[in-house]
Amino acid sequence: MCELGSKPAMALCTHTPVPSTYPSASSVPPAGPFESFVDTSFARIMSRVGALPEGKSNPAFATSPSSAELGSAVINVHLVSVSSKVPLDAGNQQLVQSELGPNSNYDPYQHRAVRHPTNNTETMLHLLKGSLGTGILAMPNAFKNAGWIIGLFGTLFIGIICTYCIHMLVTCAYVLSGRKKVASLNYPQTFEEALRQGPGILPKLAPYAGHFVNLFLFIYQTGTCCVYVVFVASNIQSVVNYHTQVNTDVQIFMLYILLPLILLNYVRNLKYLAPFSTLANIITITGFTITLYYILRDGLPEAADRHMFGTLEGIPLFFGTVLFALEAIGVIMPLENNMKTPVSFGGATGVLNRSMVIIIIIYMGLGFLGFLQYGDQSAGSITLNLPDTEILAQSVQLMLALAIFITYALQCYVSIEIVWNIYLSPHVKSKGYRITFEFLVRTLLVLLTFLLAAAVPNLELFISLFGAFCLSILGIVLPTVIQMATFEQDRSGLRLAKNTFLIVFGLVGLVTGTYISIKDIIHEFFTHHPH
Structure with missing residues (x-):
């Protein structure tokens, strides 16, 4: 197994088969519920950037005296023996033979050792929580760009x-794990292994696959942090400006929260962030509920009073916003690999489909209702449409600003892991300078998100840009390429047509969404910063 920081690109590490059990639980102290939650959360984030095998804790953290110097938040892992093996029933055996081939008897599900496996309900709740963020508050604005007819059917489509692309990615990861005879692969490893087994020039590109995925993950996570900075500052601005009757620029409020954001990102151990994350989840649910109350409180206008179709230029912005809101590609594989019964994740009535049905309905519903209520005035976050004069509405804005402020640290954590742990830390040989350089990197990353947000404090454009640019690649194009490389022997006309459509759809969305967003951002920049 690759040790943390052992290579310039840990996402490219190849892993030996994961043993079926860890050391006996009797040899180590049991982990409490809080430690279990923290360790599981940490493992998911680390596996997201390829630092750990999916669904497995890193034993080096428990034994290495220098682990605190490796630039990551270190958790004292208590290794316990927990088996997540799935009985190899007839249905599962049929799946193995159909996907891996009749001569294969290696089922990756049978070789996963997960410290704290989640059941189907827990996995579903984690997936719902991972998909319901700031993006849902931007859905009315997305409907404004597309019109409510295209908004409804476009969100569904x-x-x-x-x-479907998530299903492809999970299936390919399972098949490639079986061929490689390892328990699981994370996203960068899946892409690398697919290219390695692919036709033509693809094997030569495999060594760069992890870097490519990490680049887009970094851009996406950094962009999300920019969105969070704008969101927090804009909601605070709305409340403060009302009470002071002074029109203070949003950049001033960004400056106010800059130092707290830097200090928050100096927290190197997720153990100390976990309680605040739970608080943020409670606040978020409360804020969403009150926001829905305001949407419905005074009744809704007729749908005929709102435009059914948006402008041609608005469609790419709609595409990017919906992708940003819906796509949870970063958490899918850690969740599936951490399940007690991972075979239940897929399938027509599996955890993924049930979760996505709920998520899509919620997004369609809030987008449609919010657009009916606020029409062309729908802001980049619907909280900015709430009445400034009411204390309850102001409390929602401040509550959600606090929740997103807390969540910023977790989002930025992934960027820090990629930049520092994967690429920079291995090159810092001096232990005396390691901590100094790590905190410098943490500070610079926060400053980067602050400067980008302050330059163009437009919530809807940031959401659309990073949704179109990053998630069309990570969520649509790459899973399709991975499937084509994994099953390159299957060149049926139907599969070729389907994959061609998905790649073209993703690339068109990427190009048009990115172009329109950048064009509007440039216009916004020169509007706020005239010569």
């Missing part, structure tokens, strides 16, 4: 595409 994009949701189906995203769900």
Whole structure:
């Protein structure tokens, strides 16, 4: 197994088969519920950037005296023996033979050792929580760009595409794990292994696969942090400006929260962030509920009073916003690999489909209702449409600003892991300078998100840009390429047509969404910063 920081690109590490059990639980102290939650959360984030095998804790953290110097939040892992093996029933055996081939008897599900496996309900709740963020508050604005007819059917269509691509990615990861005879592969490893087994020039590109995925993950996570900075500052601005009757620029409020954000990102151990994350989840649910109350409180206008179709230029912005809101590609594989019964994740009535049906309905519903209520005034976050004069509405804005402020640290954590742990830390040989350089990297990453947000404090454009640019690649194009490389022997006309459509759809969305967003961002920049 690759040790943390052992290579410039840990995402490219290849892993030996994961043993079926860890050391006996009797040899180590049991982990409490809080430690279990923290360790599981940490493992998911680390596996997201390829630092750990999916669904497995890193034993080096428990034994290495220098682990605190490796630039990551270190958790004292208590290794326990927990088996997540799935009985190899007839249905599962049929799946193995159909996907891996009749001569294969290696089922990756049978070789996973997960410290704290989640059941189907827990996995579903984690997936719902991972998909319901700031993006849902931007859905009325997305409907404004597309019109409510395209908004409804477009959200449904994009949701189906995203769900199907997730199925492809999970299936390919399972098949490639079986061929490689390892328990699981994370996203960068899956892409690398697919290219390695692919035809033509693809094997030569395999060594760069992990870098490519990490680049887009970094851009996406950094972009999400920019969105969070704008969101927090804009909601605070709305409340403060009302009470002071002074029109203070949003950049001033960004400056106010800059130092707290830097200090928050100096927390190197997720153990100390976990309680605040739970608080943020409670606040978020409360804020969403009150927001829905305001949407419905005074009744809704007739749908005929709102435009059914948006402008041609608005469609790419709609595409990027919906992708940003719906896509949870970063958490899918850690969740599936951490399940007690991972075979239940897929399938027509599996955890993924049930979760995505709920998510799509919620997004369609809030987008449609919010657009009916606020029409062309729908802001980049619907909280900015709430009445400034009411204390309850102001409390929602401040509550959600606090929740997103807390969540910023977790989002930025992934960027820090990629930049520092994977690429920079291995090159810092001096232990005396390691901590100094790590905190410098943490500071610079926060400053980067602050400067980008302050330059163009437009929530809807940031959401659309990073949704179109990053998630069309990570969520649509790459899973399709992975499937084509994994099953390159299957060149049926139907599969070729389907995969061609998905790649073209993703690339068109990427190009048009990115172009329109950047064009509007440039216009916004020169509007706020005239010569």
